[in-house]
Amino acid sequence: MELRQRRFQQKYMEGLTTAEADLTVYVHPSKSNKIAEAVRKQLSSLLFTYDELFDGVLLAHKISFRSKHAKILPGLIPYFGVRVRAKLLIFSPKPNMLLEGKVVKLSKESIHVIVLGFSSAAIMLEDIREEFKYKIKHGAECFASSSHKRHRIKVGSMIRFAVKSVDEEIVHISGSLIPPQTGCIRWLSNHKHSADAVSQTNRSLKRYRDRDSEMLDNGDRSQNFSRSLKLRKGTE
Structure with a gap:
């Protein structure tokens, strides 16, 4: 062909x-x-x-x-x-893409998802952001957000997750719930502004960290320059 x-x-x-x-x-x-x-x-x-x-x-x-x-x-x-x-x-899933799927199995260590009814995906504990805590409510396992009480992921939930890697031979996906725009689709669709705010806050924090780091670097350079001037004056 x-x-x-x-x-x-x-x-x-x-x-x-x-x-x-x-x-x-x-x-x-x-x-x-x-x-x-x-x-x-x-x-x-x-x-x-x-x-x-x-x-x-x-x-x-x-x-x-x-x-x-x-x-x-x-x-x-x-x-x-x-x-x-x-x-x-x-x-054709690729790393960093956002996919959607249905949770078919959940445990303390992982979340297992079916995408488009045929492709399997696994999200391991280290790839689930810290706000999600494993709990058992009414006899059912779930990952519940500590930031938003109604944001829960359980068996049967439709979730959005990011692609980490893909095993093309068996079409198996390794996923992540670290990005702020990931989680239960129903909650995300009803709280879009909240997810956008979290994303914007993260970007702002990064800018502040970068700026503080730059200021510290400049401060260190200034101190080193001052020390060199004092040394030079001492030798004169």
Whole structure:
């Protein structure tokens, strides 16, 4: 199979894109009387697995045939290439992207999530920000925010998390809840301004730390300069 594709701007969460692709699909001669079925079957065999051809996981496809002519390939079994145009839905998660998924398992050490119904993700304790504390409420495990009482993550919650790394072979994601814009989607959607304020506060604190660090550096340089002047005066 050969591919030339043009990706479009993502419409949903990060990592999920649509693309138009010009494909050449090679079909066995025995399928010459059912070409459309053979092409769809070959593309369907690639669904929900990572493929370097698409640089991601193919989730859905819709094809139209560009020509009634096919190119016959030389060889012992002369396959023929069928040119089609396909609309593709591709899942291609990368580090630092924000993804959404459903919590299916939760323990004191980790949160396990299913993304788009097929890809698994794990968020370990060291990647969960400190405001979330593990608790058992009414017999159910959860991570509850110490800053916002109603911000809880439990089994069945839809959460937004950041991607740390991706194992492309098995489409397994290592995630993080450290960024302030991550957490339970329902709470985030109702308290968007709170999340933005936290993010802005963190940026402000960073600027203050950088400024204080610069002032300390300048102060040290000034003290060193003063000492050198005193030493010089002493020698004179």
